[in-house]
Amino acid sequence: xxxxxxxxxxxxxxxxxxxxxxxxxxxxxxxxxxxxxxxxxxxxxxxxxxxxxxxxxxxxxxxxxxxxxxxxxxxxxxxxxxxxxxxxxxxxxxxxxxxxxxxxxxxxxxxxxxxxxxxxxxxxxxxxxxxxxxxxxxxxxxxxxxxxxxxxxxxxxxxxxxxxxxxxxxxxxxxxxxxxxxxxxxxxxxxxxxxxxxxxxxxxxxxxxxxxxxxxxxxxxxxxxxxxxxxxxxxxxxxxxxxxxxxxxxxxxxxxxxxxxxxxxxxxxxxxxxxxxxxxxxxxxxxxxxxxxxxxxxxxxxxxxxxxxxxxxxxxxxxxxxxxxxxxxxxxxxxxxxxxxxxxxxxxxxxxxxxxxxxxxxxxxxxxxxxxxxxxxxxxxxxxxxxxxxxxxxxxxxxxxxxxxxxxxxxxxxxxxxxxxxxxxxxxxxxxxxxxxxxxxxxxxxxxxxxxxxxxxxxxxxxxxxxxxxxxxxxxxxxxxxxxxxxxxxxxxxxxxxxxxxxxxxxxxxxxxxxxxxxxxxxxxxxxxxxxxxxxxxxx
Amino acid sequence: xxxxxxxxxxxxxxxxxxxxxxxxxxxxxxxxxxxxxxxxxxxxxxxxxxxxxxxxxxxxxxxxxxxxxxxxxxxxxxxxxxxxxxxxxxxxxxxxxxxxxxxxxxxxxxxxx
Numbered sequence: 001x002x003x004x005x006x007x008x009x010x011x012x013x014x015x016x017x018x019x020x021x022x023x024x025x026x027x028x029x030x031x032x033x034x035x036x037x038x039x040x041x042x043x044x045x046x047x048x049x050x051x052x053x054x055x056x057x058x059x060x061x062x063x064x065x066x067x068x069x070x071x072x073x074x075x076x077x078x079x080x081x082x083x084x085x086x087x088x089x090x091x092x093x094x095x096x097x098x099x100x101x102x103x104x105x106x107x108x109x110x111x112x113x114x115x116x117x118x119x120x121x122x123x124x125x126x127x128x129x130x131x132x133x134x135x136x137x138x139x140x141x142x143x144x145x146x147x148x149x150x151x152x153x154x155x156x157x158x159x160x161x162x163x164x165x166x167x168x169x170x171x172x173x174x175x176x177x178x179x180x181x182x183x184x185x186x187x188x189x190x191x192x193x194x195x196x197x198x199x200x201x202x203x204x205x206x207x208x209x210x211x212x213x214x215x216x217x218x219x220x221x222x223x224x225x226x227x228x229x230x231x232x233x234x235x236x237x238x239x240x241x242x243x244x245x246x247x248x249x250x251x252x253x254x255x256x257x258x259x260x261x262x263x264x265x266x267x268x269x270x271x272x273x274x275x276x277x278x279x280x281x282x283x284x285x286x287x288x289x290x291x292x293x294x295x296x297x298x299x300x301x302x303x304x305x306x307x308x309x310x311x312x313x314x315x316x317x318x319x320x321x322x323x324x325x326x327x328x329x330x331x332x333x334x335x336x337x338x339x340x341x342x343x344x345x346x347x348x349x350x351x352x353x354x355x356x357x358x359x360x361x362x363x364x365x366x367x368x369x370x371x372x373x374x375x376x377x378x379x380x381x382x383x384x385x386x387x388x389x390x391x392x393x394x395x396x397x398x399x400x401x402x403x404x405x406x407x408x409x410x411x412x413x414x415x416x417x418x419x420x421x422x423x424x425x426x427x428x429x430x431x432x433x434x435x436x437x438x439x440x441x442x443x444x445x446x447x448x449x450x451x452x453x454x455x456x457x458x459x460x461x462x463x464x465x466x467x468x469x470x471x472x473x474x475x476x477x478x479x480x481x482x483x484x485x486x487x488x489x490x491x492x493x494x495x496x497x498x499x500x501x502x503x504x505x506x507x508x509x510x511x512x513x514x515x516x517x518x519x520x521x522x523x524x525x526x527x528x529x530x531x532x533x534x535x536x537x538x539x540x
Numbered sequence: 541x542x543x544x545x546x547x548x549x550x551x552x553x554x555x556x557x558x559x560x561x562x563x564x565x566x567x568x569x570x571x572x573x574x575x576x577x578x579x580x581x582x583x584x585x586x587x588x589x590x591x592x593x594x595x596x597x598x599x600x601x602x603x604x605x606x607x608x609x610x611x612x613x614x615x616x617x618x619x620x621x622x623x624x625x626x627x628x629x630x631x632x633x634x635x636x637x638x639x640x641x642x643x644x645x646x647x648x649x650x651x652x653x
Contacts, residue, residue, distance in 0.1 A: 134618055141625045148632060157643035161652045164636045168560065171572045171629055178579040178622055185615070186586040 004047040005063040005078040008086060009125045011036070011043045016118035023111040030101045033114035037097030040121060044090035052083040052517065060521065062131065062532050070534040071195040075131035077532060080521030081270075082128045084363055084514060085262050088370045089124050092254040095497050099378050100247040102489035103385060113153070113245070120146045120251060127259045131532055133181050133191045136263065137174065140227070143256055144170050150248045151240045162239035169236055173226045180219040187212045193271050194532035197525050201274035210275040217272050217289045221264065221296065228260030230334055231303035234327045238311070241323035246381030249319070253326045253377060254370035261333055261366060265359060268293050268341065269522045294342035297334050298446050302453040304331030309460030318380040318390040318472065321464055322373065325416070328457055329369045332427070335450045336362040336434045342443035354437050359519035361430035364512065368415065368427035371504065375412040375497040379405065382494060383472070386484035392468070397477030402486045406473045408494035413465040415501050418458060422505040426512070428458060545585040552578030565637040565647045572633055576626040580619045587615030 015036025022029040051061040060079035064070060078086075097117065104113050123143030130136050148170075152163035185191055188199045188208050199206040200213065226233040241249045272289040279291040286292075308328025315321045340358035382405055383398065384390045399406040415424035432454050438447030504511055521527070556578055559571030637647075644652050 134621070138621060138625070141629075145625075145629065145632065148629075148636075152636060152639070155639065155643075157640075157652075160636060160640045160643050164565075164633070164640055167629065167633055167636065168568060168572055171626075171633070172560065172575060174625075175575045175579045179582055182579075182583040182586040182615070182618075185618075186588075191614070191618075 002061045002063045004050045005061050005076050005129060006065075007047055008040060008043045008090070009076070009122065009129060011040050012118050012121040012125055015040065016115045016122060019118060020112075020115040023115075029111075029114055033117065034097050034101055036118055037093045040118075041090040041094040044086050047078060048083040048087055051078050052080055053514065059517075060527070060531050070532050071190055071192045074135055075192060075194070075532050076129040077131040077194075077528070078129060079528065079531065080514075080518040081262070081266060081363075084367075084518035085128045085258060086125065087514075088258060088367055089121065089128070089255045091500070092251055092370055092374050093121050095374060095378070095493055096247045096251050099250075099381070099490060099493045100245075102487050102493070103247055103381055104245060112149075116146050116149055117248065117251075120150070120248070120256070124255050124259060128262060131193050133184060133193060133196070133267075137177055137181055140177070140259070141174060143259065144174070147240075147244070147248075147252065147256065150244045150252075152243070153245055153248075154243065156243075158239070159243035162236075162243040166236050166240045169226065173223045176219055177223040180216045180223065183212060183216040183219075187216065190534070192532065192534050193267070194529045195534035197271045197274055198529045198534060200272065201276075201525065201529075203276065210277040213272060213275050214277060214279055214289045214292055217268065218292060218296070220267060221293065224260040224263045224267075225300055226260070227263070228257050228330050228334075229304075229327055230260075230300045230330055231307045231327065232300075234304065234307060237327055238320055238323045241326070241377075242317075242319050246319070246377055246384070249323075250374040250377035250381075253322075254374040257326065257330055258366050258370065261330070261337070261362070264293075264297070265337060265362070265522050269355075269359065270525050270528050273523070274525045290341040294338050294443065294446060297341065298338035298450060301331040301334035301338055302449060304328060304334065305453050305457035305460070309457050309464070312464040313460060313467065315464075316392055318383065318392065318395075318468065319377070321392075321468055322376050322380060325376075325461070325464060326369070326373050328460065329365075329373065329416075332431055332454065332457060333362050333365050333369065335454060336365070336431045339434050339438045339443075339447055339450055342446050343438065343441070353523075354434070354441055355523055356516065356519045357430075357437060358434035359522050360512070360515040361427075361434040363515045363518050364423075364430050365427035367504070367511070367515070368423040371423055371497060371501050372412050372415045375408065375494060375501065376416070378490070378497065379409040379412060379494055382486060382490040383409075385490065386486045387480040388484065389480050392471040394478055394480050395472040396475040397473075397481050399473040401477055401481050401484070402491075405486050405491050405494060408491070408498040409473065410469065411498040411501055413469055415505070417462050417465050420505070421502070421508070423501050423508075424505075426505060426508050428454070542585065542589070545581060545589070549578050549582045549585065552581060563648050563650055565640065565649060568649065569630065569633045569637055573626070573630050576622070576630070580622060580626075583615050583619050583622065587612030 019029050019033050022032050051057050063076040065074040123139050126139035148163050148167045151166050152159050188196050190196050199208050200210055203210045229237040279286050305328050308324050311324030312321045336358040340355045343354035380390055415422035418424045418428035435447050435451040556571050556575030559567045641647055
């Protein structure tokens with residue numbers, strides 16, 4: 001059972017090595033890449049089914065690497081939360097790999113595209129699975145080093161400059177993360193997340209002073225916000241997204257951004273939430289480090305929605321519009337997390353409490369954003385491939401010229417706006433629902449701010465989605481559009497993703513139950529500690 | 541021992557930040573390297589620089605009778621890993637800065653696109 005936990009990681013690693021070995025044979029390499037992505041998606045599905053969703057599944061599983069018991073060895077954990085995020089990664093890996101094969105031609109494949117693509121998923125999978133704070137840093141680095149290369153992939157002056165800036169920023173972020181990890185190790189005497197949660201829950205018994213955890217967790221929040229591209233750490237996003245190959249941009253927006261959100265939820269709600277430490281800052285008060293998270297994350301979320309929304313409305317290129325839009329959408333994910341952080345933990349069923357509901361809403365929105373933004377970035381690539389441009393001023397009349405491509409994009413835009421029964425509707429509905437529930441039971445001012453930002457952000461979304469549709473797809477056909485011809489394989493991937501957006505929306509009930517299970521896993525510190533069993537004598 | 545270590549960490553971070561904010565590309569790469577070094581010293585200091593005992597080094601408790609007179613080996617392992625990562629990233633940063641010089645014909649970041 002527990003070997004299922006490590007399987008997705010191994011599959012991605014084996015594919016990366018295999019595609020590297022096949023570098024001399026581009027055709028074979030591309031086939032291996034697609035087969036590897038398919039195997040990755042199937043393995044993720046199998047592992048999630050066997051440990052979380054299946055009828056006889058235990059709900060979660062831990063794997064002790066090398067059979068070293070928990071607090072000293074490295075632990076990999078697949079619980080509801082990791083499973084939900086991994087499912088997103090698996091779905092997007094397959095779509096992006098299929099699209100890459102049609103988009104990245106042998107001339108610009110340069111041997112390294114496909115190995116790097118799978119190494120990106122090695123890093124992402126590791127970050128989702130690891131149960132060890134220092135390993136989280138290591139997997140982040142695996143993911144980041146690959147993304148530096150991808151941003152610089154085309155080697156133009158802009159790409160190199162974007163990659164250099166992205167690198168310097170993230171190296172500094174990683175240095176801060178190491179400072180936080182070192183501080184937490186000095187404070188709690190452990191790096192294992194379950195062990196840390198156990199010690200923080202009962203600080204007197206372990207001789208731990210939990211007060212520094214508030215500051216150190218704030219440092220971690222800054223680092224994770226940088227990875228997630230939340231305002232005020234969003235400035236690298238548009239450059240880096242424009243420079244990277246478009247299928248990889250889809251993965252950046254859909255998956256690697258979520259790693260930052262996942263890390264916030266995992267560390268704050270599973271690990272730090274149990275620490276009894278009074279936060280006494282101006283305007284902030286509470287009895288756990290979450291009290292600090294709530295207002296700060298809410299402010300970041302509101303600012304992200306504003307900056308992302310206005311940036312997207314004012315941008316003249318499809319890619320730039322969607323890059324700014326993804327800054328705004330991460331704000332939509334951050335706001336329910338902030339509401340959850342401000343809510344009182346209620347004993348009993350976590351799926352009923354505001355905290356559980358709000359985290360589930362954030363997760364559903366993350367899923368929606370991954371599918372839709374994956375679809376839209378891939379559609380941008382298809383448009384650019386067909387017409388040679390993604391400037392809105394050079395586009396027009398695509399709806400008549402390439403109806404299937406335009407139809408798939410339209411589904412994506414509608415879901416972004418939030419029309420039922422698409423996934424975006426449920427994402428928006430649940431985030432607003434969480435904010436309204438917050439108004440009823442808990443932190444009124446924070447929930448009111450969240451609600452206002454969510455509604456304002458929705459209006460901005462309608463504005464730029466309409467602008468993209470009217471400017472690029474309706475109207476008179478421009479010469480660029482008239483010349484262009486779409487690639488059938490690319491459009492097929494887009495249609496599949498559009499169908500997924502519809503299917504997840506129509507068959508939403510099981511998806512929501514999965515998100516609820518994930519949220520329950522995120523807030524249930526005790527179950528997490530029991531699973532990993534960090535007493536030193538645990539079995540693998 | 542803590543005071544000199546703290547001074548070293550502070551000095552390295554200050555120097556690194558100063559270098560990171562320079563206009564010259566190579567200085568920025570130096571800044572990245574120096575900040576990383578500051579983090580490593582900090583990590584070592586966080587492990588404590590006391591004489592090793594069984595309580596301090598639980599990993600070694602079951603492996604031989606004697607505990608070597610070292611600081612916490614866990615942080616040393618962490619620093620080793622972090623150095624490897626930082627080394628790779630710095631190499632990549634140097635390659636990128638050379639490439640950026642070729643593309644922009646300038647080492648001054650303010651003259652970039």
